[in-house]
Amino acid sequence: MARELTKVVYKPDSQKSEEYIIIVNPAEYKKWSQGGISIPLSEVVDSFQVFYSTSGNQGLLGQASNQQLENHFGTSKDVDVVEIILKRGKDQPGDAISTQTFMTNATRGSGVIDSKGKGLTGI
Template sequence: MARELTKVVYKPDTQKTEEYIIIVNPTEYKKWSEGDRSIPLAEVVDSFQVFYSTSGNQGLLGQASKQQLENDFGSSKDVDVVEIILKKGRDQPGDAISRQTFVTNAARGSAVIDNKGKGLTGI
């Protein structure tokens, strides 16, 4: 079963490429961003994990350190940081993901046939 994802991306400084990203539930986020603050943040966000990227939101994502959060948000408390990102960030809908998208057996290899010097008998 596929599940929709939406990222909310916040860039504290327009002159830099660093961005903070959180994953949200799209329907709850839409209601929350339209002013329905009665929805608990735990239902709006997928998790309170704040991701950080130095190469834009399409690059590799790592978890933001407490020091980075203190420097850019004035707090390292996850609830405070997530709320700021939700208020000031922009949403970026993503594709649905499903279990069939990923290969779960790494032992299958890369599915590349190497027949250098062996002909097809060595396969």
């Protein structure tokens, strides 16, 4: 089963590559951004986790530290930061997130452990 994904990306300085990213529910975010301010933020965002990247939103994402949030937003309170990103950021719809199991490195074998009778001598 796949789930739709939308990121809201806020870039504080156009001259730098650092970005703050949150994950939102696309339908609720669209309603919220079109004036549905009465919609609770807990329904708009997937989580109140703020991600940070220095290599653009396609690179590796890490969780933003409280110090980074304080420096760029004047607060480290997650609700306030998320609201600022929602208002100033730009949405970027993406591919669906799959909840299926997938192999991360096919060259390392199937990942199946054979526990049928060889004992310790056959390893």
